[in-house]
Amino acid sequence: MEIDTLVQEDAVSVALKSTSRAEALEEMVDLLPASALQDKNQCLEDIQKREQEGSTGIGFGFAIPHGKSNGVQQAAIAIGKTEEGLEWESLDGKPVEVIFLIAVPEENAGDDHLKILQQLSRKMMDETFRDSLKGADTKKQIVDIVSKI
Amino acid sequence: MKLVGITSCPNGIAHTYMAAENLNKAAKEKGIDIKVETQGSIGVENELTEEDIESADGVVIAADKTVEKSRFEGKPVLEVASSDAIRRADELLAQFENKEVATYSERSGKEKAKEKIEEDKAKKKKKQNxxxxxxxxxxxxxxxxxxxxxxxxxxxxxxxxxxxxxxxxxxxxxxxxxxxxxxxxxxxxxxxxxxxxxxxxxxxxxxxxxxxxxxxxxxxxxxxxxxxxxxxxxxxxxxxxxxxxxxxxxxxxxxxxxxxxxxxxxxxxxxxxxxxxxxxxxxxxxxxxxxxxxxxxxxxxxxxxxxxxxxxxxxxxxxxxxxxxxxxxxxxxxxxxxxxxxxxxxxxxxxxxxxxxxxxxxxxxxxxxxxxxxxxxxxxxxxxxxxxxxxxxxxxxxxxxxxxxxxxxxxxxxxxxxxxxxxxxxxxxxxxxxxxxxxxxxxxxxxxxxxxxxxxxxxxxxxxxxxxxxxxx
Structure with a gap:
């Protein structure tokens, strides 16, 4: 399995409309491909729940809300950018500009997708990777950057 | 210096690996040799062997769940939340360099090592009885x-x-x-x-x-x-x-x-x-x-x-x-x-x-x-x-x-x-x-x-x- 099976251009937004963390979660769950979801509300609820346990704002203007959920059929990622910068209770207190929303099914059908998410998570720690994402302004650019992992 | 580490988080999807990656990076910059075991949803990866632990000068545990510690008896052990490794891996490693980390012992050192991270964990502990x-x-x-x-x-x-x-x-x-x-x-x-x-x-x-x-x-x-x-x-x-x-x-x-x-x-x-x-x-x-x-x-x-x-x-x-x-x-x-x-x-x-x-x-x-x-x-x-x-x-x-x-x-x-x-x-x-x-x-x-x-x-x-x-x- 390759990462481009998890991220599709339709699931990317370079200009989120949301003005808050809560709105952004909803907006981004909406971006996920319908085929990946069984129950959108359940998926959103589980991601919100994880967010309550501790902010997923990892600093550097990045957030990675994620959740394991029965509402998810197939692992999928949505990527969103926002010009405004959203308050996310981040580790470094800075507003969030780039959001990776990761939805994973509760029951693991193999762990291929987990391995990809692991690579993605590790990549988040790479400054060049983060800067190139911050600089990207089309859906295609973003998908290209992420596909190179 | 050689260190070993363990990272773990509630879902085991992201923080586990980000913490591991950042510890590796920070160690590389400092010229410290480190091996980090990840306990994520895929299971345990890069598992620490007895030799790894034996030869290590210290143990850093960046986890939001309980990690079994008896295998680290007698080693300096630093326990923090996974977010600490993501945010300030540098500082954590510096604590080992400055010999500020208390030695873990099943017997009594446990309390000491815990005090150091008390502040970080105080919030969580209050949450769960x-x-x-x-x-x-x-x-x-x-x-x-x-x-x-x-x-x-x-x-x-x-x-x-x-x-x-x-x-x-x-x-x-x-x-x-x-x-x-x-x-x-x-x-x-x-x-x-x-x-x-x-x-x-x-x-x-x-x-x-x-x-x-x-x-x-x-x-x-x-x-x-x-x-x-x-x-x-x-x-x-x-x-x-x-x-x-x-x-x-x-x-x-x-x-x-x-x-x-x-x-x-x-x-x-x-x-x-x-x-x-x-x-x-x-x-x-x-x-x-x-x-x-x-x-x-x-x-x-x-x-x-x-x-x-x-x-x-x-x-x-x-x-x-x-x-x-x-x-x-x-x-x-x-x-x-x-x-x-x-x-x-x-x-x-x-x-x-x-x-x-x-x-x-x-x-x-x-x-x-x-x-x-x-x-x-x-x-x-x-x-x-x-x-x-x-x-x-x-x-x-x-x-x-x-x-x-x-x-x-x-x-x-x-x-x-x-x-x-x-x-x-x-x-x-x-x-x-x-x-x-x-x-x-x-x-x-x-x-x-x-x-x-x-x-x-x-x-x-x-x-x-x-x-x-x-x-x-």
């Missing part, structure tokens, strides 16, 4: 045994059972009898596993053996001349006793020479002896005595108020689910069938299934009040309830006894009273809807009304009493 955390640890390891045992017994009873004077019996030598025995074996592990992992949560690995041995003894009345063991409540007691005794022995100062054999030899042996002997010589006699007193008490009630008897039996059946109260009530009802009073067993048969059905229903309806593990156990509890296996509710009760036990008792009392009022009779010493299917119940409609109302009372009361789950760990 340690007693609850220990219980939940025991329960999560017990659940598979309850589910395997309960479902195998349920399947074999419903497909291979025949109603007889001695209850639902499965003819010996049949295939279903083998399945039933398999299930019974799983059930036998239930209480020892519960006790063992409660103790392990308190005292780490040295607590495991004393807890399991104590749990086994607590659950087997023959050790102390009682007809029934102390059930899961006895198991919880044994687990906490074993855990705190082991922890207490750990804190005793011993000469350096003896230290290495403390965790594998001295602590387990002394703690096992202490817990086992406490049960056999101190708690055993009162438990046996209590059973006798209860039996006499019930016999004294014959001819008295039927409804009161139904309420009392319902409460006893659901209080300890397989422990002494449950056993006394059950044997009393079973004995009265042969004396021509099957109505008493009727009340018991209704109360037998309301704890698992009620808690199962509660876990389906009120998801926020239950951990994920508990919700899974709840589904299995429904299946067990249908065939009259009260034990199905044990995982849910053991995780939160002070709120769940009153709920299931209220439901059991309601069911017992309604069944008595409705003149339900059961001619087979077994409970749950399955008995009606086998045609052993008189007044089937009232029997089911009793079960349904008892189930609903249990579920609603559980919802009122239980608090929402704080943290899924």
């Amino acid at each position: 340690p007693v609850y955390r220990h219980l939940m640890n025991g329960v999560s390891y017990m659940i598979p045994f309850v589910v395997v045992g309960g479902l195998l017994i349920a399947i074999s009873l419903s497909l291979g059972g025949e109603p007889t004077e001695d209850g639902l019996a499965i003819p010996e030598g049949t295939f279903w009898s083998a399945i039933n025995q398999l299930g019974g074996t799983a059930f036998n592990f239930m209480v020892p596993i519960l006790a063992g992992f409660i103790a392990m949560s308190i005292a780490d690995r040295p607590g495991l053996a004393p807890g399991m041995i104590g749990g086994f003894i607590a659950n087997d009345g023959s050790f102390y001349g009682s007809e029934a063991g102390a059930g899961f409540i006895g198991g919880i007691l044994a687990g906490f006793l074993a855990g705190y005794i082991a922890k207490w022995i750990k804190e005793v100062k011993v000469p350096e020479m003896i230290q290495p054999i403390m965790p594998i030899l001295i602590i387990p042996i002394l703690a096992s002896l202490a817990v086992g002997l406490i049960f056999i010589y101190v708690l055993g006699a009162p438990i046996a005595g209590l059973m006798e007193a209860m039996t006499n008490g019930l016999e004294g009630m014959e001819g008295g108020s039927r409804i009161l008897l139904g309420i009392i039996l319902g409460a006893m059946i659901s209080f300890d689910m397989g422990g002494p109260f449950n056993k006394v009530a059950f044997l009393f009802g079973a004995a009265l069938i042969t004396q021509g009073q099957p109505e008493v067993m009727g009340a018991i048969a209704a109360a037998i299934c309301t704890p698992p059905l009620g808690m199962g229903l509660a876990s389906l309806l009120f998801k926020k009040k239950f951990e994920k593990d508990e919700r899974e156990a709840g589904k299995a509890a429904v299946a067990m309830g249908l065939v009259g296996i009260t034990e199905g509710a044990i995982p849910l009760a053991a995780a939160d006894p002070f709120r769940v036990i009153p709920s299931i008792m209220a439901g059991g009392m309601t069911a017992g009273a309604i069944a008595m009022l409705g003149g339900v009779a059961d001619h087979v010493p077994h409970g749950g809807p399955v008995v009606a299917v086998f045609g052993a119940i008189d007044n089937v409609i009232m029997f089911f009304i009793a079960i349904v109302i008892g189930t609903i009372v249990t579920a609603l009361l559980a919802n009122v009493l239980k608090k929402p789950v704080v943290e899924g760990s």
